[in-house]
Amino acid sequence: MADIAKPYLAFLGDGTSPAQCKTAFGLRDWCRSDVVGQYGLAGCAVDLGIPWMSPGDAAAGGARSLVIGVAPVGGAIPESWWPVLFASLEAGLDIVSGMHTRLASVPGLADAASDGGRTLHDVRRNERVFGVATGRRRSGRRLLTVGTDCAIGKKYAALAITDALHSLGVHAEFRATGQTGILIAGRGVALDAVVSDFVAGAAEWLSPANDSDHWDVVEGQGALCHPAYAGVTLGLIHGTQPDALVLCHDPGRKHLASFPEYPIPDLKTAMDQYVAAARLTNPQSRFVGMTVNTSELDEPARTRLFSELTARFGLPACDPIRDGAGLIARRLLEEFSTEGPTAGGAQRG
């Protein structure tokens, strides 16, 4: 898809809970400097703690896109939102949505955008047609976050690792593969919407050849142990050709979310499976760290868990929400600063 114009005005609709507005909170937490303000309708009970402003004021203050940061009940775009959408276009803002329903389903909105030279971004749709993966190595380094389930922190881990690499002065880019990640990055590929034959090809496109010391930090999707989504995960692994893998885990989860018949796999088993899969397209692929959701643990339990994981796997372990991912970023540099330049062009391994 085309890059999304930043900065954003975050639209909260008449959202009544932070859970309903988690996209807006994700933007505030992960690209605060790209969000000039928030805007809500009567009944909105959510506050991001940033300035309130109308679309007109936001545009005057430099905003370039209104981002829908709330999930509408029922999935469709409520009529009560329509005036805000038209007003935003009139004010000169593009409109960005991560909903299943297309923005163009609002009567007249596509014409209004086109007349005003504005863009409607439906980030769940890919305008681009991807090709079949080549399987050929390319220059630059890549890290991919993988997990023991869906929705287990792969996006947050990738964002935290990117931040930590930037703090260390490393050239690194977060590569988004899901809707919220795309809003944060302003670009990316909604991988779950790509036709199956082209998933690995889309992953190759998303993290193209780069300088040999440049890191793409790619947001993982699904899980290899997942009965519905493992195919997407495998295509993403093969196309990314990750030099480095990071496992994301939640020790409180006993089975896959919404799939009670499927237990969370043993960590060693899961990691062996990921490495074996990744080595098809990058024979040097290996784990460099683990992230763990420790929100339910007190400080002694957290410390004990990290120590156990590090002792068992020889890898740094952290909770990126509470601790950042500096440990993993440093391990990454230690591991790879001593290696030669990355593969380039059509070479393999």
Added chain:
Amino acid sequence: MADIAKPYLAFLGDGTSPAQCKTAFGLRDWCRSDVVGQYGLAGCAVDLGIPWMSPGDAAAGGARSLVIGVAPVGGAIPESWWPVLFASLEAGLDIVSGMHTRLASVPGLADAASDGGRTLHDVRRNERVFGVATGRRRSGRRLLTVGTDCAIGKKYAALAITDALHSLGVHAEFRATGQTGILIAGRGVALDAVVSDFVAGAAEWLSPANDSDHWDVVEGQGALCHPAYAGVTLGLIHGTQPDALVLCHDPGRKHLASFPEYPIPDLKTAMDQYVAAARLTNPQSRFVGMTVNTSELDEPARTRLFSELTARFGLPACDPIRDGAGLIARRLLEEFSTEGPTAGGAQRG
């Protein structure tokens, strides 16, 4: 997609080589009784060895669909074909195409079909929207053909095994996942066109709950060792939940077709990988046979190869094109006739 109305009239266009008309030959070889005749244009140099007839004569003789059995040079539908397509609709035939180009790209064809109450089938497109896989076991038995590469005989193996099961009086259905397979079966899912999140769900839909002694024989796609298509393969495996796997191999192939950097994997390695993947959703999944392309081998070499494979893996091995698949069908029944009824409803393994 909706079922395709049989029997067929096979359209050869101005095809000059059997390779160009391989879809038509596939139909003749695998559903001969569903093909009433063939029709070609001036310049057609291919002969299926079945009666020549016009669309009108075919319709009068009971045909219900014209199937495009030739691959046009360049991919688009040549203007020289248009009169045949309109004449077929007028004669009361539906039109079926496995081309990338939609039939509706022919000016006026969609309207002509609609006016006459006829259907245009583009078998590479799925009209149906599939859901996310459930991962729950369902009653009935399933066999899936898998391979050491793409285009290595998975469709032919599945068709031959289905035929052999029928000969043994077993209730079995061939389940098509690719365009030619769909033409042969008259139904199926073009798996490579399904959005990635729903591949496993589409595979569940394709081989639904059935009688406990019923076998679905599912056409495999891609290969787990393939850098571009492994994701499709894994989703198909997880959704099919195969009780039985059959490995398709070509001993003359040293690397993946069009991917010279990727060697054909060792058979044992490939089989271990398939079984491990399949056991996520069916913990009893195992191999029951191997098919081998022996077109380049003389009789002593063939016999030696089959013996070696059977000695090494303890599995029947055959070339379905030359020998049929009776060995595999008999092994299937030996293996599974002694087992209890299959899982039903929401139970797991």
